[in-house]
Amino acid sequence: MKIFKFFITKIFLRKVVITSSVLLLLFLANYLVFIAARSNLSVLQGYKEIKRINQKGNFIANLNPDSDMDMGAFKKNDTQNVYNYLNNNFKYALFTDGFIVSLPNDYDMEVSFGYVNEEYYKLNPFEISQGKNLYFDYHFDSDIEIPVLIGKGLSKTYPLGSTIRIDDPVLEKPITLKVQGILKPNVYHSNFHALSSKQYYNFSVILPVNEEFIKNSNISFQLNGLFDIILLQTSKDKIEDLGKVIQDNLGLKFNFYTQQENYDYFNKYYFNSLKIIAIATTVLFLIITFLSVWNSLVSIRLMIKDFTINLFVGLSYSKLRKIFYGYYGILFFINLIALFFITAYSRYGNWLRKDASFVTYGLFGLIGMDWFALLVVLLSDIIIGIIIVEIMLWRIKKVPISLGVLQ
């Protein structure tokens, strides 16, 4: 230990520029791996989620980007006509969220309402940690207590079984909600148009909607519901008819994509971009690793006299190997700690900004995907460490310990 301490304090740390540049390069490599690992995991999570929805016979709606839309021009009857047609001819999955309400809570966080129908709930369920699942066959009247699921962040203020009286943003009237279940921490839904990003429901209320609820909801809700609606177990012909009904009533052109078209789309955009990210990350990683090795070799050249003198007076190569591994272990540890704090601070920042859609719960502030990415960084560090140390030793051994080195 005293030999290791000697090398750290009296040899390596005295070469401030070299140590700092090695540390910086390794941090860049670590950060790159961390971001790539986390993004890829997030995309895979999103892909897994969409795979549940993108079944054979299902069509996912998408507003044609060329459609002109003037929210003020729509009438409730027009949107309701579309839903009437849907109710009579289709099974459909509907989920729409992001309706902000002012609901007092311990964290003073903005609360978002999400509305889910039974088919969507079956297709892409919300995992609960307490209570029961939602039910949808309630009769909609002014006295009803609508069963809801709430995020973990609201569970302290609104425990299981409690009721919430609130002006609902889509019904535009006061309703009573009954807490039926508490969502598991960090329950999320991925953004299907950007699979790596996701919304967390720790400060959300999930309301079950049925035909009656939709009928009583406002235009904004009905339109938003249509934009990502999923038509289940249907055919291309029926979908074309639906397209005409929407066009006739709303003047909007919708695209409905089959399972195959969706796969093609994902393959074209996401997997290609994933491939590009993976290749770019690998290339950058290799360049940074090469620079780190080069930097280490320069340091060897500058410190060869110091090493040789130590080898003269009793240091052995095996001891030197242990010292190098220990030294790089410390550098990697510093980087891992830095990454940990940056990530934890970034997660904590969401709490400070009261960004309800992104606040998360985790071990020391980090969620599962962060820990996974840190683990990948650790593995990459072990690989880089072995490469650098073995190359350094190879270089040192290439110049044999000899009096000649000092002459």
Place this chain on the structure above:
Amino acid sequence: MKKIIDLNIQEKVYKSKKSQISILNNFTLEVNAGEKISIVGQSGVGKTTLLNILGLLDVNYKGTYRLFGSLTDDLNASQLAQWRNQKIGFILQESALINSLTIEDNIKLPLLYAKSSENYREKDFENITNALGIKSILKKKPFECSGGEKSRAVFARGIIMKPELILCDEPTASLDIDNSERIMNLLFKMNEDFNTTIITVTHDLEVANRHEKVIHLKRRT
């Protein structure tokens, strides 16, 4: 007299991409404990190579080397390092100091690798630095010292473990007459006081002739 070195080199080859050089062919050397030997010869004949082999720094040669009664082939890398630390002292040119360390740290460097039971040698530090007159420069860095002071520091490091064998590589090369005399006197005092064996490589014939035996290395014709 106890024989401490029994070296028999058949051949030492230096290879480069284009050629190879063979030196010290069929070279033998026997040294008894307490002997003072100097090695002289032209540049390139293998003086430093011989010192490297004697000091267990170079083990890549054809031949056998028995040191303190043990065959060095039987020692692993860690044992070789341990012997370099405890049995052999290297007295090198004044440049062989680590610039980021103080003179004190440079001198005490071998203690870092000593077994914990050897730590009593810490006490010798005081006596050696007093005898060499370098107490005043202990906290200085090598670049703040004169050539003579640095030579004495290198000398102090070479003897702090009280080695049985001292290998000197041009110990007086960059010194003035006074400092050169001082170093050689200290070296021979070690020999007298502790029966330390001394082998010196030098270009300086005057220094060489002060040893009991002078070995002239010559290039094979």
